Amino acid sequence: MAKYIRIIYLYVVSFISLGMLVAGIVATVSSITEYYFPTDYVFFREEQTSSYYYSTDDESKTEIDKRNEQRKQIKEIATDVAIVALAIPLYTYHWKKIQKEREMEVE
DSSP states (O other): OHHHHHHHHHHHHHHHHHHHHHHHHHHHHHHHHHHHSOOOOOOOOOOOOSTTOSOSOHHHHHHHHHHHHHHHHHHHHHHHHHHHHHHHHHHHHHHHHHHHHHHHHHO
16 A cells, blocks of 8 residues: 555656656746747826935936846746756656656566
8 A cells, every 4th residue: 555655656756757847948948038029018197206216317227227137037047947947856856756666676
């Protein structure tokens, strides 16, 4: 019984890590694409009066917004790459364990 629970555990973790890998790759490609080919939307918003902006000049506000958006996109790329970097060894380790279990059953 314990052997079957172990096999089920290995398959479940392998399946989840494979899903993480696929989702991470898709998110990474999407984030990189958005970074290099940004979608420019026009938003209408009220004037922000906090000390967030360093100048009242409209051009500097757009520059600050653009830099903040680039930083946000770089953080998204880093997060997506971290998911892929975590999923690859997790999947590989558990899949190799499954293969070893199968080889032991055949012998």
